[in-house]
Amino acid sequence: MRCNVVQRRLLESQDPSRPAAEVLHHLAVCGLCREWQRRIVHIERNVLLLPVPESAAPADLLARGQPAGNGRSAAVPPRRGVGGARSRAAVLRVALGAAAAVLLALSWWALQPRPARPTSGQPKKEPFVRDPLVAQLVNHDVQLADAKNVGERIQLLARLADDLRAETEQVGNVARTEDLVKLADLYGKVVREGIVRRAEGLERKQRTGVLDPIADQLERAGNRAQQLSVQYPSASEPLLAMAAASRKGKDRLRDLIRGKT
Amino acid sequence: MVSNQLRRDERTSAPHPRVCLEAFDSDRLLDDDHALVEQARGGDRRAFGLLIERYWYRLYRWLYHLTHHQHGAEDLAQEAFLKAFAALRSFRPGSNFRAWLFRIAYNGFVNQWRQDVRVRQPFPEHLAAPGEGPAEQAMSEEGLRLLARAVGRLPPEFRAAFLLRVEEGLSFQEIGAALNVTEATARWRVFKARQKLMNVLAPQLDREKP
Numbered sequence: 262m263r264c265n266v267v268q269r270r271l272l273e274s275q276d277p278s279r280p281a282a283e284v285l286h287h288l289a290v291c292g293l294c295r296e297w298q299r300r301i302v303h304i305e306r307n308v309l310l311l312p313v314p315e316s317a318a319p320a321d322l323l324a325r326g327q328p329a330g331n332g333r334s335a336a337v338p339p340r341r342g343v344g345g346a347r348s349r350a351a352v353l354r355v356a357l358g359a360a361a362a363v364l365l366a367l368s369w370w371a372l373q374p375r376p377a378r379p380t381s382g383q384p385k386k387e388p389f390v391r392d393p394l395v396a397q398l399v400n401h402d403v404q405l406a407d408a409k410n411v412g413e414r415i416q417l418l419a420r421l422a423d424d425l426r427a428e429t430e431q432v433g434n435v436a437r438t439e440d441l442v443k444l445a446d447l448y449g450k451v452v453r454e455g456i457v458r459r460a461e462g463l464e465r466k467q468r469t470g471v472l473d474p475i476a477d478q479l480e481r482a483g484n485r486a487q488q489l490s491v492q493y494p495s496a497s498e499p500l501l502a503m504a505a506a507s508r509k510g511k512d513r514l515r516d517l518i519r520g521k522t
Numbered sequence: 523m524v525s526n527q528l529r530r531d532e533r534t535s536a537p538h539p540r541v542c543l544e545a546f547d548s549d550r551l552l553d554d555d556h557a558l559v560e561q562a563r564g565g566d567r568r569a570f571g572l573l574i575e576r577y578w579y580r581l582y583r584w585l586y587h588l589t590h591h592q593h594g595a596e597d598l599a600q601e602a603f604l605k606a607f608a609a610l611r612s613f614r615p616g617s618n619f620r621a622w623l624f625r626i627a628y629n630g631f632v633n634q635w636r637q638d639v640r641v642r643q644p645f646p647e648h649l650a651a652p653g654e655g656p657a658e659q660a661m662s663e664e665g666l667r668l669l670a671r672a673v674g675r676l677p678p679e680f681r682a683a684f685l686l687r688v689e690e691g692l693s694f695q696e697i698g699a700a701l702n703v704t705e706a707t708a709r710w711r712v713f714k715a716r717q718k719l720m721n722v723l724a725p726q727l728d729r730e731k732p
Binding site for chain 2: 296303304308313315318322329470477
């Protein structure tokens, strides 16, 4: 095949990064056309990075999703109600599982060697709960245990993930890589061992309403971590780990929503 | 033409959900949509609310690239959802809800915006400076500006088709359905968009060549 034909085929293809076999054959031996392909793919991938001002669905539009006459404020986005003590107990397991994961992570964190302070005598060990991030996590744990309804737990879980993500974002360009690795690991534990594991025990009919917003949250967190891995190249490894944990968590929740075990 | 500056507190969003650069799982989304649409057709408004939450940002983002105007894009997106909600009974079960929704939105754009000279917002000031990461991952800030300008200068019908392909991962057939053209026309529009972008951006791509 001639170069001009191959280049045209790439422009016409559905996915230039996955060309047909005969095009691949040519690309294997032609550096010029490989560069052509690289450029098309590069352009398209960067289109996804073009910034756009934030926007969220307006409250009054979402309120149209409310059942008529339920008296809820239009400012509150609708969430599936959970009825019955048995259902509430099942949902509680999801939240408590997340709390357990936080405790597990905190225990793990507490066991990590803290850097000794240079003093003339014995290095004084700081109580780990003074660490502001850990203090936030302890607070989350307490709030989760006290949470009374589904909406509150979902918001707390979302805030927990957001706190970890925000912490990483704030320190991404100044923290040591090993500290970022610990943050990423902590985040992964909360997602895997807290949210996902307990979500697997949730009754099917509750899954969409409870898990859908968490899946969206994980998707956004993963996208943000992916973006930051480009912005902070020295921290790309832990940030990509966070992105991967978010994507896996999101995929698993979507599978559960669809009824796949 | 007066240019508006974005308010300093106006945040720039995260990139498109497809930015993870893995194959976008359209099939999963399609299955989920079918279930929610059926529930919504049966009168379950909460199901429709979930569809709004799922598609709001993606529809708005596409409309923003078409209009270059935040509030205009939001208005069009809201209008599209309201029309879709009102027309749910006419939606053919099993067909592509996403393409249908985008088609409603595109019709609104064509009717209201295409001929309209509106104030267009400049490239956001708060663009996060990309790091030095692998060249495949991100252009320089200057490169992204040029890309944004080049995409913005594509004829609207090319731009609409190109963005549906790149950002939404729609097939040419689905793009045709969304834009009310044949599959061949959809393919041609994407081809022309890519061709123009490659030509316009060639000097910048030469500079940024790894």
